[in-house]
Amino acid sequence: MEVIMKRQIIFSLTIGVIAMTILTACSKQDDSQPIKGRWYTGDQLKLGKQVFADNCAACHGNNAESIPNGTDSSYSAPPLNGSAHAWHHSMSILIRTINEGGKELGGKMPGFKDKLSDAEKNAAIAYFQSYWDDRLYGIWKDNGNLKK
Template sequence: MKYLFILLSTSLLSACTDTNTQSKSSENDTSSANNSTVYSEKETTKRWYSTTDVQMGKKVFLANCAACHGDQAQGLVKDWKQTLDNGKYPAPPLNGSAHAWHHPLKILNRTIVYGGIPLGGTMPGFKDKLSQTERLQAIAYFQNFWSDEIYQAWLSRGGLK
């Protein structure tokens, strides 16, 4: 009975998720370069990105993001909510332990494009450095560290909208 409930729940979750919706705007395009789907360790939550996206995203992230966000998106300071000596906040963790999961994919992408400087932060924009595909792959890499619970919360907040 327990396995039937899990199977039924998984089927219902899959049926309710529209993973084929693609935005016409290249800045908001969330289509994956590869059709293989990434599942969490429990294989219950289907993710929008592929295994290849995560692998490529790791390269992009390590080359462009890890110096401030950590090599596994864990952040580099103990308390990312506390200002630094310069009055600015440090780069937050992106591994699901901070607030990145509160923002939909298009806002995460926009943050990479324009950076945080216009909002008083220190993150530079990567509009001219990273392609749309590379930005999405970097997001896939750090979302890969999110637990099922965090990823589900992100989805319910409209993460793919």
């Protein structure tokens, strides 16, 4: 009787471990696939977080909220988190701004054309767009702004 109970317990534990493994595998986000409703992947978002921290956050803020410039006459770096005008711009304009910078528009942003790869530029955009709520992102996408 005791042997049968031990076998039943071992069998139940084994079934439980198998079930948990299957559930965990099914619920994991595949970071190489697009995030639901977005153009970018989890991998791009991870890269973008680092690219943004290394190249953008000093002016645009750690959470893409902007940091005021102080007393000089140049414009502060705009927030990119969806609270200002950045969400009105298409991918091509966002990429162009990253490439050429903002000096022609009265800002201080340098161009990153030769500093960042295309993948890094797209990842940085993915990162700040991750702050946009679904409604705002949907408007941006529905207006054809995803075209490069």
